[in-house]
Amino acid sequence: MDVAGSQREAREQATLLSAFVGSATVWLLIATAIGVLLSFKFPFPDLATSPYLSFGRLRAIHTNGTFYAFASVALSGMAIYVAARSSGAAVFAKPVAWVSLALFNLAAILGTITLDLGMSDGSQEYREWLWWVRVIFLIGAICSAYVVAGTIANRVERPIYIANWYTLGAFTFTTILWIVALIPTYQIGLGGVTLQAFYMHNAVGMWFTFLALGVTYYALPKLLNRPIYSYSLGVLAFWTNLVFYPIIGSHHYEFSPLPWWLQTLAIVFSVGMLIPVFAGSANLILTTRGRWEIVRRSYALPFLAAGVVYYFVGSTQGTFEALRTAQAYWHFTSFTVGHSHATMYGFITLITFGAVYALLPLATGQQPSILLTGVHFWFALLGVTLYVVVLSVGGTIQGIDWASGNPFISSVEAAAPFWLARALGGSMMFVSHLLFAYNVYVMVAAKRTAFEPKAQAA
Amino acid sequence: MNRPMDRLWVLMTASFVIYALLAIVMGVIPGIVLSDTKPTPGLSPLSASAARGRDVYVSEGCSYCHTQQVRPLAQDLVFGRPSTRGDYAYSTPQLLGTERTGPDLTNIGKRQPSAVWNYIHLYEPRSLVSASIMPAYPWLFSVKAHADPGDVTVPVPPGYAPANTVVVAGSNAIDLVAYLQSLKQPQLGSAK
Incomplete structure (x- = not known):
C-alpha cells in the first residue's frame, strides 16, 4: 500500500472503530440508566409505576441492552480493529462491517421497543428478544465474523496471533449457539430448561469471555511494549475453555428436575474451569510483571x-x-x-x-x-x-x-x-x-x- | 508472499466442529429427550383464560422475581412438594426462574386460592403486605365512578385507591389470576 493508501485505510479504520464504540457508548448510558432506576425500585417499589417503566419489562431491557447493544458492539468493533492491526492488513469488506453495526443497532432498537411493549419470547435470560429480533442480531454478528475472518486471511505473517484465536472463536461459537437457541422443536417444557441452561451460560462464557480476552491479548502487550508472557498458556486456556465451558450450564438449575447426572457433570466441569481461568489470568498478569510503574x-x-x-x-x-x-x-x-x-x-x-x-x-x-x-x-x-x-x-x-x-x-x-x-x-x-x-x-x-x-x- | 489460508481454516473448522458437537450433546439431545416428558398424572393443560394469563405473566416478567420450582431441600417444602419432570409438560416457554426476590409460585393456586386477595395484591401489594417490594400493576385494572353490570370489582382497602371510585379488574388481570389459581401441584403416587 502506498502512503496515501495507508493513510486512507488508517482514517477509515478510525471512523469504523469510532462508530462501533460511539454506538455502544450511547447504549451503555441508556441501559445503565435503566439499571439505576431498577435498583431504586427495591427500596422504593412505588417509584415510576407505569407499564413502560415497570421492573419486569425494564430488567430484560437492562440485561439485553448491556449485553448486546453495549458490550457486543464495542467488543465486535474492537475485534475488527485488532484483526487489522495485528495482521498488518486492511479491514476486509468494510461495507459489511457497516452493515453489521447497522443490524446490531436495528436489533437493539426493535428489541428494546418490543420488550417495553411487553412482547418477549419468554422470560428466558439473555434471549428475551423476539425470535426475529435475535435473527437480525445474529446476521449482524455473522457480518462482523466475515470481516474479522477475511481480515485475518490477508495477514502478512503465517501464525495467527492469539488475540485473533479468541475473537474468531467467539464469533464461531456464538453463531452456533444462537442458531441452536432459536429452534423451538426441542424446547418444550423441561427441554426448554436444558436449552436455557446451555444458552444463558454460553452466551456469557463463549462470547463475551472470548471477545474480552481476545482484545486484551492485543491491547495489554501493545501498551506494555512487550510480548505476551506465554503463547502456550493462551492456547491451553483457549482449548480448555472451549471444551469445558459448554458442559457447565446446568449449574444454573441445581436441585431442579433436570437429570441429576447433568447437574453433577456441570459441577465437575465447573471445577475444571479453574484450568482455563488460572492459565488465562496468570498469563495476562505475568505479562505485566515488573512493569507496574507503567x-x-x-x-x-x-x-x-x-x-x-x-x-x-x-x-x-x-x-x-x-x-x-x-x-x-x-x-x-x-x-x-x-x-x-x-x-x-x-x-x-x-x-x-x-x-x-x-x-x-x-x-x-x-x-x-x-x-x-x-x-x-x-x-x-x-x-x-x-x-x-x-x-x-x-x-x-x-x-x-x-x-x-x-x-x-x-x-x-x-x-x-x-x-x-x-x-x-x-x-x-x-x-x-x-x-x-x-x-x-x-x-x-x-x-x-x-x-x-x-x-x-x- | 504465501497466503496462509490453511491455518485459518484449520482453526475455524476445529473450533466449529468441537463446539457444534458439544452444543448437540449438551443442548439439543437433552432438549429432545426432555421435551418428550409425560405429564404428571393429574396435571391438566391450561384453560383458555389461564393460558392467556400465562402470556401476561411472561409479558410483565413475573418470573424475574418468582420461581416455579420446588427443590428437594427442607427450606423449599413450605412452597409444596419437590417438583418433578412431569410437572413442566405444559410449561412452554419454561418459567422456572433463577431468582426468588418474591416467594415461589409453583403451588400458589393451593397456597393462596382467593381470587379477591390476588386482585387486591396485584393492584397494590402494600395494601396487604406492608413490607412487600413487589411492583403494583394498576394498568391491569380500571378505576371507575360506578361499576357496570358484569364488572369484577376489587375491594381495595381504603387509602390505596382514589376516593369515591371502584376498581375493576381488566381482562388481563382476570386471566392472570386464572393462571395463578391454576398453579396447583398434583399429588404424587396417588393410586388409581
Whole structure:
C-alpha cells in the first residue's frame, strides 16, 4: 500500500472503530440508566409505576441492552480493529462491517421497543428478544465474523496471533449457539430448561469471555511494549475453555428436575474451569510483571489489570458457587446478581473500557484527559466492588434466612439495606459512564484535527 | 508472499466442529429427550383464560422475581412438594426462574386460592403486605365512578385507591389470576 493508501485505510479504520464504540457508548448510558432506576425500585417499589417503566419489562431491557447493544458492539468493533492491526492488513469488506453495526443497532432498537411493549419470547435470560429480533442480531454478528475472518486471511505473517484465536472463536461459537437457541422443536417444557441452561451460560462464557480476552491479548502487550508472557498458556486456556465451558450450564438449575447426572457433570466441569481461568489470568498478569510503574501511569492499563483480576475472582467464585452445598444457600438469592455483575461488569466491562482507552487513541490520535479517566476508573471500580460485596453479603443473609424457616417476607426485610447500598454502587457506576461517554467524545470528535500528524508518527 | 489460508481454516473448522458437537450433546439431545416428558398424572393443560394469563405473566416478567420450582431441600417444602419432570409438560416457554426476590409460585393456586386477595395484591401489594417490594400493576385494572353490570370489582382497602371510585379488574388481570389459581401441584403416587 502506498502512503496515501495507508493513510486512507488508517482514517477509515478510525471512523469504523469510532462508530462501533460511539454506538455502544450511547447504549451503555441508556441501559445503565435503566439499571439505576431498577435498583431504586427495591427500596422504593412505588417509584415510576407505569407499564413502560415497570421492573419486569425494564430488567430484560437492562440485561439485553448491556449485553448486546453495549458490550457486543464495542467488543465486535474492537475485534475488527485488532484483526487489522495485528495482521498488518486492511479491514476486509468494510461495507459489511457497516452493515453489521447497522443490524446490531436495528436489533437493539426493535428489541428494546418490543420488550417495553411487553412482547418477549419468554422470560428466558439473555434471549428475551423476539425470535426475529435475535435473527437480525445474529446476521449482524455473522457480518462482523466475515470481516474479522477475511481480515485475518490477508495477514502478512503465517501464525495467527492469539488475540485473533479468541475473537474468531467467539464469533464461531456464538453463531452456533444462537442458531441452536432459536429452534423451538426441542424446547418444550423441561427441554426448554436444558436449552436455557446451555444458552444463558454460553452466551456469557463463549462470547463475551472470548471477545474480552481476545482484545486484551492485543491491547495489554501493545501498551506494555512487550510480548505476551506465554503463547502456550493462551492456547491451553483457549482449548480448555472451549471444551469445558459448554458442559457447565446446568449449574444454573441445581436441585431442579433436570437429570441429576447433568447437574453433577456441570459441577465437575465447573471445577475444571479453574484450568482455563488460572492459565488465562496468570498469563495476562505475568505479562505485566515488573512493569507496574507503567500500569500506574497509563490510563488504559488499570482498567485492563482490574478486569483481569475480576476475571480471576469472578470465575473462581463461580466455581465454588456451583458446589451443591453453596447452591443450597445461594441459589435464587441476590448473591447470583452480585456474581453476574462481578463477571459481566468487573471483568467484561472494565476490559471493554480499558481496551477502548487503549485502541481508540491509537486509531484517532486523540487522547482523553488523564484526570477524567482516573475518576472514571475509581468510580467504576469502587462502584462495582461495592455492588458485588453488598449483594454477596445480602444474598447470603437471604439464603440463611430461608434455611432458618422464617416467613418469606423476613428475607425481604433483611436484604433491604443491602439493596439500598447496591443502588448506591450502581449509581457510582452510572456516574463513571457519563465520564466515559465524555472521554469517548473527546477521543472521537477531535480526530479530524489531530489525526494526520500522529498517524504519520505511528 | 504465501497466503496462509490453511491455518485459518484449520482453526475455524476445529473450533466449529468441537463446539457444534458439544452444543448437540449438551443442548439439543437433552432438549429432545426432555421435551418428550409425560405429564404428571393429574396435571391438566391450561384453560383458555389461564393460558392467556400465562402470556401476561411472561409479558410483565413475573418470573424475574418468582420461581416455579420446588427443590428437594427442607427450606423449599413450605412452597409444596419437590417438583418433578412431569410437572413442566405444559410449561412452554419454561418459567422456572433463577431468582426468588418474591416467594415461589409453583403451588400458589393451593397456597393462596382467593381470587379477591390476588386482585387486591396485584393492584397494590402494600395494601396487604406492608413490607412487600413487589411492583403494583394498576394498568391491569380500571378505576371507575360506578361499576357496570358484569364488572369484577376489587375491594381495595381504603387509602390505596382514589376516593369515591371502584376498581375493576381488566381482562388481563382476570386471566392472570386464572393462571395463578391454576398453579396447583398434583399429588404424587396417588393410586388409581
